[in-house]
Amino acid sequence: MPEPRTLTEKLFEAKTGRAPSPGEIVVAPLDLVYAHDGTFGLAVEVMRQTPLLDQVFDPSRVALFIDHAAPAPTVAAALVHQAMRRFARERGVRLFDVGNGISHQVVADEALVRPGYFVVGADSHTVTGGAFAAFATGVGSTDAAVAMATGKLWFRVPEQVRLVLDGTPPPYIMGKDIVLTIIGKVGSDGMIYRAVEYQGDGLRYVSMDSRMTISNMAVEMGAKVGLFPSDSVARAWFQALHGLDVPRIEPDPGAGYADEMVLELGKLEPVVAAPPNVDNVKPVTEVEGVEVDQVFIGSCTNGRYEDYVAAARILRGRRVAEGVRCVAIPASRRVYRRLLRDGVIDVLTDAGCFVAYGTCGPCIGAHLGLLGENEVAVSTTNRNFTGRMGHKSSKVYLASPATAAAAAVTGRITDPRSLLRGDAPLMLTDPGYRYAP
Amino acid sequence: MAWLIRGRAWRLGDNISTDHIISGKYKFAKINRLEDMLPYVFEEVIPGFYEKVRPGDVIVAGRGFGYGSSREHAPRLLKLAGIGAVVAKSFHRIFYRNAINIGLPVIVSERIPDVTEQGDTVLVDMERGVVRNETRGVEERFQPPPPVLLEVLRAGGIVEYIRRNGRLPW
Numbered sequence: 235m236p237e238p239r240t241l242t243e244k245l246f247e248a249k250t251g252r253a254p255s256p257g258e259i260v261v262a263p264l265d266l267v268y269a270h271d272g273t274f275g276l277a278v279e280v281m282r283q284t285p286l287l288d289q290v291f292d293p294s295r296v297a298l299f300i301d302h303a304a305p306a307p308t309v310a311a312a313l314v315h316q317a318m319r320r321f322a323r324e325r326g327v328r329l330f331d332v333g334n335g336i337s338h339q340v341v342a343d344e345a346l347v348r349p350g351y352f353v354v355g356a357d358s359h360t361v362t363g364g365a366f367a368a369f370a371t372g373v374g375s376t377d378a379a380v381a382m383a384t385g386k387l388w389f390r391v392p393e394q395v396r397l398v399l400d401g402t403p404p405p406y407i408m409g410k411d412i413v414l415t416i417i418g419k420v421g422s423d424g425m426i427y428r429a430v431e432y433q434g435d436g437l438r439y440v441s442m443d444s445r446m447t448i449s450n451m452a453v454e455m456g457a458k459v460g461l462f463p464s465d466s467v468a469r470a471w472f473q474a475l476h477g478l479d480v481p482r483i484e485p486d487p488g489a490g491y492a493d494e495m496v497l498e499l500g501k502l503e504p505v506v507a508a509p510p511n512v513d514n515v516k517p518v519t520e521v522e523g524v525e526v527d528q529v530f531i532g533s534c535t536n537g538r539y540e541d542y543v544a545a546a547r548i549l550r551g552r553r554v555a556e557g558v559r560c561v562a563i564p565a566s567r568r569v570y571r572r573l574l575r576d577g578v579i580d581v582l583t584d585a586g587c588f589v590a591y592g593t594c595g596p597c598i599g600a601h602l603g604l605l606g607e608n609e610v611a612v613s614t615t616n617r618n619f620t621g622r623m624g625h626k627s628s629k630v631y632l633a634s635p636a637t638a639a640a641a642a643v644t645g646r647i648t649d650p651r652s653l654l655r656g657d658a659p660l661m662l663t664d665p666g667y668r669y670a671p
Numbered sequence: 672m673a674w675l676i677r678g679r680a681w682r683l684g685d686n687i688s689t690d691h692i693i694s695g696k697y698k699f700a701k702i703n704r705l706e707d708m709l710p711y712v713f714e715e716v717i718p719g720f721y722e723k724v725r726p727g728d729v730i731v732a733g734r735g736f737g738y739g740s741s742r743e744h745a746p747r748l749l750k751l752a753g754i755g756a757v758v759a760k761s762f763h764r765i766f767y768r769n770a771i772n773i774g775l776p777v778i779v780s781e782r783i784p785d786v787t788e789q790g791d792t793v794l795v796d797m798e799r800g801v802v803r804n805e806t807r808g809v810e811e812r813f814q815p816p817p818p819v820l821l822e823v824l825r826a827g828g829i830v831e832y833i834r835r836n837g838r839l840p841w
Binding site (some may be wrong): 259261272273276280283284285286287290356357358361363372373374375376377380384386387390407422423426427453458510511599600617619621622 | 691
């Protein structure tokens with residue numbers, strides 16, 4: 235009878251032939267390598283200047299994305315985009331040009347990340363792919379160059395931690411509240427070099443959109459990966475959205491973990507991460523009343539269909555407060571199209587939101603809404619360091635789309651429960667769900 | 672030949688992020704020209720760092736060094752500014768990998784950050800796995816990176832390793 239395996243061990247075993255111990259250095263073959271317009275420049279420089287690296291191992295497993303500064307807000311960005319198009323043409327590599335969307339969203343839209351895959355991306359939020367039971371992790375440009383050229387990379391096998399999501403979440407709780415609560419408890423270095431494996435009977439209530447949010451922020455607690463199993467929810471999602479029958483991959487009962495944490499979903503409340511640290515997490519009730527200048531709903535963290543439905547439930551029939559900008563940027567064209575079809579974009583624009591799609595934009599202070607002196611933003615993004623979204627005196631509170639939309643309506647940080655109508659869950663577990671106003 | 676790094680310490684706190692090292696904004700204003708970004712290194716954390724840093728200086732920091740983005744500009748800029756090594760209680764993993772790949776020695780040390788003050792002289796012996804605060808007379812053994820990664824560091828980075836050896840280290 236084989237020993238019970240964790241999800242991480244199963245992924246390594248399927249890829250390399252054996253389940254390694256934590257701390258071991260293992261070289262693994264890769265299913266997907268990707269980069270974007272922020273990291274491509276350095277990567278291609280390394281490839282061009284280094285013998286052995288001036289090649290692409292398998293063009294069908296490499297993808298490039300123009301998403302951070304898209305469309306190009308500066309000539310410097312435009313030049314990088316030109317170089318990417320040239321490279322893609324020369325090497326036969328797939329390029330997702332302006333408008334397709336943010337890399338971590340598009341790889342989900344196109345089923346480029348699947349259960350069992352090993353994925354590296356030249357972006358720290360590549361961990362988003364862990365929502366699909368893929369060993370998906372971020373690397374720097376030089377690693378990306380080595381990965382693109384050789385199709386392999388070294389990994390130091392992480393310790394594995396079981397994180398149990400237990401019970402039933404209240405309807406107003408979203409994946410962002412779950413992951414911010416965890417980060418608030420463990421700290422931004424709490425999971426350094428660990429693989430977090432999400433389990434528990436509460437998983438059935440956590441939609442794929444919310445799983446992506448939770449995996450996305452694995453890096454904000456220092457984790458190497460944040461893994462969800464390929465369970466019934468995930469398999470139904472692949473079937474409904476992609477017509478794909480993906481394998482079931484779950485950890486074995488009795489598998490050994492370095493540590494365990496249990497989160498009672500029923501006890502959760504809406505939270506924010508107050509500036510200037512992601513682990514400075516507080517209940518929204520503790521910061522209510524703080525005046526807000528801009529609200530941003532978007533990014534790889536919360537730029538999905540469920541996120542804008544949650545915002546629409548609060549914004550419908552209401553207006554963005556005087557003096558507040560509300561910027562909404564769905565993470566991909568595919569998400570945007572679905573929202574258009576179902577009338578969600580109408581709700582946002584009628585309320586007074588500025589809407590674009592397919593770019594990181596203000597998240598990294600690139601474009602489409604930077605902050606001025608002493609301005610305050612509520613943002614559905616993943617980092618709130620000093621100066622990240624604009625002027626060094628500006629402040630960013632991270633929150634769920636529901637909490638962000640509530641702030642847009644009142645002009646102050648506001649408990650979303652006070653503005654939500656009805657008690658339908660905000661996490662949309664049915665992949666066929668369609669918003670109706 | 673011994674592999675020793677000796678320098679003046681810059682004492683930093685916990686969770687120094689890649690955003691602290693270089694804000695993401697500059698990536699898009701001055702894409703790819705690393706030299707243009709140098710004046711902005713640590714501008715929010717250590718005003719005037721660019722003017723004061725000297726080649727061979729060593730960063731001594733708390734927990735979670737290198738938190739945040741995967742952007743390789745962060746370790747590259749530290750190396751370009753003349754930093755000889757980073758000693759910290761723990762490193763975020765992408766930064767750790769990036770530092771090794773570009774030949775910036777990274778050392779995990781629990782005690783030395785506790786006793787080190789700004790300006791102290793710190794010595795790192797990469798082969799013996801010892802880090803010493805010479806000003807305070809305190810020494811600690813550290814776990815060097817695994818041999819395959821130590822070779823990359825010793826060569827000055829993965830690109831230098833490949834150029835020198837004609838192959839990858841694995």
